[in-house]
Amino acid sequence: MSVSIIGAGPAGFALAVDLQHHGKDVLVYAHPTHQRHANSIKDNGRLEARGAMEGFAHIEVTSDMRKAVEFSRILILTVPSTGQETVLHELKQFSLRRHTIIAIPGNLFSLVAADLDVGCIFETNLSPYSCRMDENGLTVLGRKSLIFIAPFLPRGRPLNSSIFATVQDLFPMQLRWCSSIVEVCLSNVNGVFHPLMMLMNAGRIESTAGDFLLYRDGLTRSVGNAMLAVDRVRIKIGEAFGLQLKSAVEISNECYGQSFGDFVDLARNSPPHNKLKAPPGLDNRNISEDVPDLLVCWCSLAEKLGVDAAPIKAVIVLVEMVTGVDYCETGRNLRRLNLDSLSRDELIATFKGMIPSRL
Ligand SMILES: NC(=O)c1ccc[n+]([C@@H]2O[C@H](COP(=O)([O-])OP(=O)(O)OC[C@H]3O[C@@H](n4cnc5c(N)ncnc54)[C@H](OP(=O)(O)O)[C@@H]3O)[C@@H](O)[C@H]2O)c1
Structure with a gap:
């Protein structure tokens, strides 16, 4: 399974390292004006993770959204919710009917993205990792064993139920399926x-x-x-x-x-x-x-x-x-x-x- 991670900060890179360890092909998208962490990885040639996740990883990074969209039908957003609209603006150039977006965290992203032509959007309450980055690499202070998640389904839009298994297979931790994105948003403590x-x-x-x-x-x-x-x-x-x-x-x-x-x-x-x-x-x-x-x-x-x-x-x-x-x-x-x-x-x-x- 391949995954594009949209957001090149600590949460995005921690997820990239974890997914790679679990056998997924990963591409990280760094917005052209938000490159500081991506640049340090390019300079070092690899990413060192310390703490709750340890080791070296080679993570491919791009600033070309088309490449990210073509790389995988799963797009995981790991920008802060204040950056979601910038990313949304980029994503609107593409037909994403066969794509699934997972917003980490959601904070009701689905409602902001109401006119995006996308297959399905899922939202989580929190990042799966407590983590920070500096020029020496990624420090993972904690890795959650569970995160809350829900899809947004506009009325009348069918959802292929196999997508739930695909999303669970993707995450290396347990998912708590919530009744709605509002429950997920209220669970972002x-x-x-x-x-x-x-x-x-x-x-x-x-x-x-x-x-x-x-x-x-x-x-x-x-x-x-x-x-x-x-x-x-x-x-x-x-x-x-x-x-x-x-x-x-x-x-x-x-x-x-x-x-x-x-x-x-x-x-x-x-x-x-x-x-x-x-x-x-x-x-x-x-x-x-x-x-x-x-x-x-x-x-x-x-x-x-x-x-x-x-x-x-x-x-x-x-x-x-x-x-x-x-x-x-x-x-x-x-x-x-x-x-x-x-x-x-x-x-x-x-x-x-x-x-x-x-x-
Ligand atoms: N890290 C954690 O421990 C943790 C824990 C719980 C929840 N979270 C949540 O997880 C999300 C990601 O966390 P993070 O620590 O990775 O965040 P971050 O470093 O603040 O941001 C992630 C990436 O998004 C970029 N970005 C910021 N504004 C943007 C915009 N307008 N357009 C495009 N890209 C933008 C950042 O660039 P810059 O570097 O230029 O800002 C960075 O590359 C946040 O919502 C955060 O609240 C994180």
């Missing part, structure tokens, strides 16, 4: 962890240029209390869709095969988390991706559903005050997701029964 950890440590990040461990030192009891408030809203939104979502800690535990009791326990003791350094400033995707494409999305869904989202709104407002960016406008609000004209009931119905019940 980065929206609970990241923005509050950044906001509540903003002074420390700026005064030390991130010289501390973000989870171990930055996720203390008070930060955890604020996360609990956001997490309760996320779960209430799920209830309005008829979903019984687990808590953010339970989802993280499930994905990494862990059993931490609460946020602070996880922050102190989880190996994929407790060695992560804080970023050098607030201009980081923990805010620039997770606020517009998760919190704004969750908040606008909550408003339509009649769920009180005050804790999420508070985080968005504070982030907007801190950064000066109007994330409510630029983020994945209902208008950008093409959901604004729907009634509450229509919104709920849009995401009902999206995958065959036997899965």
Whole structure:
């Protein structure tokens, strides 16, 4: 099986190495203006992986989207959701009716890509790896044993059920099939962890240029209390869709095969988390991706559903005050997701029964 990975960052290269180890032919696409990691691999002639995955890999990289589209009928997107529209613009040049796209993470990419001529789109909640890259190679801090996934099936569009087996065969970890992409999006727990950890440590990040461990030192009891408030809203939104979502800690535990009791326990003791350094400033995707494409999305869904989202709104407002960016406008609000004209009931119905019940 061959796979094209669209997105040449740590998550894309970790997936490329893992898939190659599992016998797949892999091609990584690096956008012409996002080449820094691809260039270091070209310079070194190979990629060295350390940590949870070890060894040297020769990964082919291209900046020609046509080559990526022709290489495989499976395209896995590993750009941040803020980069999905750039990639979408490139993909629209091709007929992809026989292709399957898997967006890692999805963050409701399928709705943004509504007019893309593609066979099927799947979305995951998280990247399968906790990983970072520098000029010396790839460090994999953790490899998840499970990720959440769902396809988006516009009404009336048939789906060949063999695609589910193909997608499971592709991933070297277990897949949790969710009822819909909205369940998957609400299971991207980065929206609970990241923005509050950044906001509540903003002074420390700026005064030390991130010289501390973000989870171990930055996720203390008070930060955890604020996360609990956001997490309760996320779960209430799920209830309005008829979903019984687990808590953010339970989802993280499930994905990494862990059993931490609460946020602070996880922050102190989880190996994929407790060695992560804080970023050098607030201009980081923990805010620039997770606020517009998760919190704004969750908040606008909550408003339509009649769920009180005050804790999420508070985080968005504070982030907007801190950064000066109007994330409510630029983020994945209902208008950008093409959901604004729907009634509450229509919104709920849009995401009902999206995958065959036997899965
Ligand atoms: N790495 C992790 O541990 C981890 C864990 C959980 C979830 N995730 C999620 O997985 C996704 C990928 O993670 P990552 O660490 O690989 O991210 P990344 O390094 O920030 O981005 C991946 C690649 O996409 C490129 N890119 C950024 N904006 C783009 C745009 N507008 N158009 C085209 N390409 C663009 C980046 O280029 P530049 O280098 O120029 O930015 C990079 O080559 C993100 O959504 C992230 O939140 C990652």
